[in-house]
Amino acid sequence: MTTIKTVTLPDLGEGLTESDLVEWVVAVGDTVELNQVVAEVETAKALVQLPSPYAGVVAELLVEPGVTVPVGTGLLTIAVEEPALADEGAEPAPTAGADAPESTAPAAPERTAVLVGYGPLVEGSSRPRRKSRSADWAAAHAVADDVGLALSGGRIGPKVLPPVRKLAHDLGVDLNKMVGSGKDGMITRDDVLRAVSGVEVSPAARRPDALSAAHRPGLARPMKDAPAPTRPDAAARETRTPIAGVRKQTAAAMVASAFTAPHASTSLTVDVTPTLELLAQLKQDRALDGHRISILTLVAKAVTIAIGRNPSLNAHWDEAAGEIVQYGYVNLGIAAATPRGLLVPSIKDADRLRLPDLADAIGHLTEEARAGTTTPADLAGGTITITNIGVFGVDTGTPILVPGQAAILAMGAIRRQPWEFQDQIALRSVMTVSLSFDHRLVDGAEAARFLADVGGVLARPGTVLAMV
16 A cells, blocks of 8 residues: 655754755655655755655655755655555454455554654644745646556656755756766766757866856746746846855854954964974884875874864853853864855864874865765764964964864965074075964963964974873
8 A cells, every 4th residue: 555654854853943955855656765865955054965764655755845844844755555454353354265354454544754863743833825936846746636646657766866856956958868877877067058059068068157147056946937047248237146054054153253252363384394394204204104194184193182282262152051162073174165065064072083083084074064064963072173274375364163162273375485594594484373262261371372382293293202
């Protein structure tokens, strides 16, 4: 028998109560397997892929992309084939060959599903008011009237990655009529663009900036029948983007931090030539092959060492409890600039990691942040943060504290310039490190000692032996 199951937005943890539906990975009539990704949602902290808790056929999509929905809201329904349920207290089934009256088991009531491992529903939540549907959206719902036909067909959708599926949706390309040129028949971005133009796509057209802003992460995505976005040189002279997702969360966090924690800052310019020489030696060490050790890795290690000598910078001001929370571990936040905005995933127990392991952790977190796959757990629990503004060619800055943290260190650009060295003027590699700190938790002298320790490690890496 066929039952209709409703898949709801799960509790994604970390106090998140709503998410933006970014895109559907499936369409009405698609056959889905258990734990197959059906949608992507954007929380205030991360882009999350939602798996299906059922195997069956998509009957209806209840929410349009771009809509913000609270936890517990129904997202889609799935038609599931289940064995008929026998009535309680029914007689045992007769033996083979015996006459048995026909009986029909009552249909199972519709149940609302919560994805396994994501927590319970939020009571009292309701479906948000929907936006006006486009013509193709209404047509898609009409397909749900014949769920039995979809079940009997057993159709499985084309092999295509979610971003390419979304691009095809926005450009009006029917993926079911395409043959992919990628590995194992995978439909690629170029396949979709060729289907639209009818000609080979030039290399310039393959660049991300050749596509409209509607296809970029974090921006509103129009339906198929929406008007094409105007070019910058057209009549429209301004573009409006909804404040949502990471940008909304970042703005709220920065305002809260700026107006609750009394910020103070200090900076130190350091001759990091010895650290760069050490870095060159480490890159030639065969024992470290496969580990991408960088200047950020060495600065991160210097910060963990300096915290061991200046623990007040690894603390939290608990206003509600009237307490100062001193951490006995270092969850090191690494600020990462992504197309969706600034994300700060943290490396748990960074002070306990060896240099190669620290390098691997930094690389893993930053890659996930830029790919939009960072989990809410990775974005929570940081105790102190590093931001590398030097990659943008900036020498120094005064970053705003991550809410709940006592300090944030900014790395500036490394520049070759004349510097005093062994009582002479020499061309050296110089970098400025800047520290912003919560003056409720950290005194000026403590901040200065911490920054001096970081600078000491970078200027004379051998002094680590005297610090640990």
